Amino acid sequence: MDYTRLFRPGILATRPYSPGKPIGEVQRELGLDSVIKLASNENPEGPLPSVVAAVRAAAAELNRYPDAACHDLGLALGADLGRDPSWLLFGNGCNEIIDMFIRALVSPGENVVFGHPSFIVYPLTCAVHFECGRPVPLRDDRHDLPAMACAVDGKTKLVIVCNPNNPTGTYNTAAEFHAFLADIPPEVIVLVDEAYVEFVTAPDYPRTLELLDAHPNLVINRTFSKIHSLAGLRVGYAVAHPGLIAELHKTREPFNVNALAQVAAIAALREKAETVARAARNREQLERLAAELAALGLEVTPSQANFLLVRVPGNATSVTRELLARGVIVRPMNAFGLGEGAIRISVGLPAENRRCLEALKEILA
Numbered sequence: 001m002d003y004t005r006l007f008r009p010g011i012l013a014t015r016p017y018s019p020g021k022p023i024g025e026v027q028r029e030l031g032l033d034s035v036i037k038l039a040s041n042e043n044p045e046g047p048l049p050s051v052v053a054a055v056r057a058a059a060a061e062l063n064r065y066p067d068a069a070c071h072d073l074g075l076a077l078g079a080d081l082g083r084d085p086s087w088l089l090f091g092n093g094c095n096e097i098i099d100m101f102i103r104a105l106v107s108p109g110e111n112v113v114f115g116h117p118s119f120i121v122y123p124l125t126c127a128v129h130f131e132c133g134r135p136v137p138l139r140d141d142r143h144d145l146p147a148m149a150c151a152v153d154g155k156t157k158l159v160i161v162c163n164p165n166n167p168t169g170t171y172n173t174a175a176e177f178h179a180f181l182a183d184i185p186p187e188v189i190v191l192v193d194e195a196y197v198e199f200v201t202a203p204d205y206p207r208t209l210e211l212l213d214a215h216p217n218l219v220i221n222r223t224f225s226k227i228h229s230l231a232g233l234r235v236g237y238a239v240a241h242p243g244l245i246a247e248l249h250k251t252r253e254p255f256n257v258n259a260l261a262q263v264a265a266i267a268a269l270r271e272k273a274e275t276v277a278r279a280a281r282n283r284e285q286l287e288r289l290a291a292e293l294a295a296l297g298l299e300v301t302p303s304q305a306n307f308l309l310v311r312v313p314g315n316a317t318s319v320t321r322e323l324l325a326r327g328v329i330v331r332p333m334n335a336f337g338l339g340e341g342a343i344r345i346s347v348g349l350p351a352e353n354r355r356c357l358e359a360l361k362e363i364l365a
């Protein structure tokens with residue numbers, strides 16, 4: 001049976017999402033004992049002991065379905081954000097939220113505008129949903145917000161702004177974002193993906209939570225995967241006007257956020273001081289790594305996130321392969337549309353960053 005005849009053309013033309021290689025796979029394939037992963041912008045520090053304890057305790061009740069409404073998590077996060085829980089929508093990672101918005105809003109012939117290169121899930125999700133993606137090239141590695149506003153037409157349902165942007169680490173300022181919002185018709189939803197917001201130090205970064213009341217078309221998308229070290233459990237959220245959230249609830253899978261993710265996220269929210277300390281440690285390591293990469297003669301894009309975009313001489317795929325042979329997993333950026341010469345390095349623990357630098361030094365020599 002030729003199954004390809006059964007599927008929509010957009011699906012046949014799409015390649016599956018290819019994540020950073022897991023450590024175990026590289027160990028098996030290359031016969032290496034020690035492998036470090038700096039490829040998926042994860043938090044190199046594990047979940048906090050209080051979070052692990054909460055997960056352990058909740059494991060005893062896994063015979064029950066999770067709370068479909070994420071009631072307790074909604075109260076905890078709502079209190080932190082100063083919003084009623086009716087402003088919140090939780091997802092199986094914030095990837096699911098992106099998917100929910102695209103599926104719920106876009107009919108055939110309509111489109112979604114996003115920057116390119118940006119988070120690869122936007123074009124992939126659009127490709128399988130009526131090929132609705134309308135990428136707008138970055139300018140100098142940053143979102144070109146005026147060009148994105150110009151790309152919006154009568155068929156645009158959603159604009160996605162990744163801020164800070166993955167994979168460049170760059171950001172758009174509050175002034176730029178305010179001007180952009182003013183240019184977008186009120187019936188077009190603007191989803192700002194702030195997966196890395198907790199790592200940002202730039203004082204002129206937009207405070208989007210404060211814009212929600214004046215902009216009922218604004219959606220803020222965030223995650224527990226990065227700063228809270230919970231990528232493996234899958235929990236993310238959107239903050240938006242309750243009218244919009246109420247419609248989105250109709251489209252989600254009934255128990256989309258698992259029980260362990262819910263208790264882990266609540267426990268993580270209680271660890272405020274440690275969360276701030278983790279962001280500070282990331283910043284310190286990121287700045288050190290950036291300086292040392294620059295000292296190797298490499299071009300490093302200034303980053304507000306927990307990763308660095310680095311231009312390497314020659315072919316990024318072969319540099320990545322040589323790093324892999326030395327037990328260091330990073331991400332070549334060709335699949336993201338950044339050409340052949342760019343890799344993305346996630347900030348690791350100090351010893352991991354040193355190992356990555358040493359390996360790069362060897363390869364470049």
Ligand SMILES: Cc1ncc(COP(=O)(O)O)c(C=O)c1O
Pocket residue numbers: 040041092093094095096119162165166193195222223224225231234235236
């Ligand atoms: C910009 C951006 N958005 C969303 C995600 C996915 O987050 P989650 O793990 O919550 O699905 C990532 C993960 O790398 C990301 O870089």
